Amino acid sequence: MTVRVEHDYYGVPIWLMKDYLTQLGGHKTAEDTLEGDGWRAELRKAQRRHIGSLSVGGATVVFTGEQSILDALFEKLHWKTLRGGG
Numbered sequence: 001m002t003v004r005v006e007h008d009y010y011g012v013p014i015w016l017m018k019d020y021l022t023q024l025g026g027h028k029t030a031e032d033t034l035e036g037d038g039w040r041a042e043l044r045k046a047q048r049r050h051i052g053s054l055s056v057g058g059a060t061v062v063f064t065g066e067q068s069i070l071d072a073l074f075e076k077l078h079w080k081t082l083r084g085g086g
Contacts, residue, residue: 001066001067002064002065002066003064003065003066003067003070004062004063004064005062005063005064005070006060006061006062006063007060007061007063007074008046008058008059008060009046009058009059009060009061009081010046010049010056010057010058011056011058012058012059012081013057013058013059014032014043014044014045014059016059017043017059017061018032018034018043020077020080020081021034021036021041021077022034023080024036024073024076024077024080025037026039026041032044036073037069038065038066038069039063039064039065039069039070039073040063040064040065041061041062041063042061042062043059043060043061044059044060045057045058045059045060046058046059046060047060
């Protein structure tokens, strides 16, 4: 069964997320869309988060695919998106 999962990655700009997904086997099918073996990712700018005077942007990614395939992708992507300091 195909599922749809949306994740926000704050501190990761769209260009960097595209690079990460390409490293994980994705290829560009449209300006902000990549597809890999059994998954698809549509990217857009994340809504900025404000904490006091600090403002942080990033990428929102909508993934579609089989849950088991996405779980394996998320495990690998998690290590790429870790950010020092938080």
